[in-house]
Amino acid sequence: MDPRHVVSQLLSGQGIEILPNGEHESLIVAEQAIGDGQKQLIDDIMPHLNEIESHIIEYRYAQLANDAHAAQQSLTTALAISRSKQHRDYLLEARIRMEWGILRASLGEFEQAGIDLKWSVERIAALSAGHRWHGMALLNMATWHLNRGESGMALAMHAEISRHGPHLVEIVSMSRRQAAEILIEKDHLSSAIRNLWIAHHGFRQSSMDEAAVEAGLHWIDLGLTEVSTDAPEMHTVIESAVPRSAGDPKPRVWIHPNDLNIMYEWLESRTDDSDAIAVLDDAHLALQS
Numbered sequence: 358m359d360p361r362h363v364v365s366q367l368l369s370g371q372g373i374e375i376l377p378n379g380e381h382e383s384l385i386v387a388e389q390a391i392g393d394g395q396k397q398l399i400d401d402i403m404p405h406l407n408e409i410e411s412h413i414i415e416y417r418y419a420q421l422a423n424d425a426h427a428a429q430q431s432l433t434t435a436l437a438i439s440r441s442k443q444h445r446d447y448l449l450e451a452r453i454r455m456e457w458g459i460l461r462a463s464l465g466e467f468e469q470a471g472i473d474l475k476w477s478v479e480r481i482a483a484l485s486a487g488h489r490w491h492g493m494a495l496l497n498m499a500t501w502h503l504n505r506g507e508s509g510m511a512l513a514m515h516a517e518i519s520r521h522g523p524h525l526v527e528i529v530s531m532s533r534r535q536a537a538e539i540l541i542e543k544d545h546l547s548s549a550i551r552n553l554w555i556a557h558h559g560f561r562q563s564s565m566d567e568a569a570v571e572a573g574l575h576w577i578d579l580g581l582t583e584v585s586t587d588a589p590e591m592h593t594v595i596e597s598a599v600p601r602s603a604g605d606p607k608p609r610v611w612i613h614p615n616d617l618n619i620m621y622e623w624l625e626s627r628t629d630d631s632d633a634i635a636v637l638d639d640a641h642l643a644l645q646s
Contacts, residue, residue, distance in 0.1 A: 358382050360389035384410040391417050409449050451480035455494045487523025508539050526562050530559030547608035550579050554591045573624050577640050581610035584643045590614040605641045
C-alpha cells in the first residue's frame with residue numbers, strides 16, 4: 358500500500374470507501390495527507406480511525422504547531438489506551454513509544470529518548486519485521502546515535518536495513534542516503550559512493566525524484582575524483598561489497614564512465630539549479646575526455 362497513491366486517488370474524487378483495510382493503513386494514509394497539507398481529506402478520514410489512531414493524528418497536529426505540551430498530552434492518552442485491556446494494541450504501543458522518543462529528544466531528554474527508541478525498535482521487529490514503522494524506528498535510532506557522536510552505532514542501525522528486504526524501498530533508500538553522509542565524514546568515500554548509488558535508484562523506483570536528484574548529484578560529485586574504464590561498474594561494486602577488516606587499505610575512489618553516463622542522462626533534464634548544473638558540466642567534460 359502506497360499512501361501517496363491512496364491520497365492521490367481520494368483527491369481525484371474517488372470515494373472514501375477506497376481506504377485500505379489493512380492494519381492501521383488508514384492511519385498511514387491520514388499521516389500522508391497531513392504531510393501533503395490536505396486538511397479536508399484528513400477530516401474525511403478521521404471517522405475511519407480508532408481512538409488510539411485519532412490521538413496520534415492530534416499529536417501530529419500539535420507537532421506541526423510546535424506545541425510540546427499538547428503533543429505530550431496526545432501521546433500520553435494514546436499510550437494509555439493502547440495498553441488498556443479493552444483496546445490493547447502492541448503495534449500501536451510500539452509506534453507511540455517511537456514518537457515519545459522523538460519528542461523527548463527534541464526536549465533534550467536524550468537518555469529517556471534512547472530508551473523509548475530502543476524499546477520501539479525491538480518491539481516492532483518482534484511484531485512485524487520490515488513494517489514501515491520498523492524502518493522508521495531504525496532510522497530514528499540511527500539519528501539518535503549520530504546526535505550523540507556515535508557514528509559507528511548509527512551505521513550499525515543502518516546495517517539492520519537490508520536492501521534485500523523486508524524493508525520498503527523508500528526506507529532502504531533513506532537509510533543508504535544517511536549512511537553515505539556518515540561514511541563521507543569518516544572519509545570512507547568508496548563506500549559512500551556505493552550507498553549513494555543504491556539510494557538514488559531506490560528513490561527513483563519510489564518516485565521520490567527530488568531525493569533521487571540530490572543523491573545522484575552527490576554521487577557524481579564524489580565519483581569525479583577519478584573516472585576510468587578500468588573502474589568496476591556499480592552493479593559489480595554493490596554485489597561484491599564485503600566489510601573491510603581493520604588495517605585493510607581503503608578502496609580506490611573511482612567510477613566507470615558507463616555509470617557516469619547513466620547518471621548524467623537521467624539528471625540532465627531534471628534540475629536547473631546553478632550548483633547542480635556546474636556538477637553536470639563537470640560530468641559532461643569527464644565523459645568527453
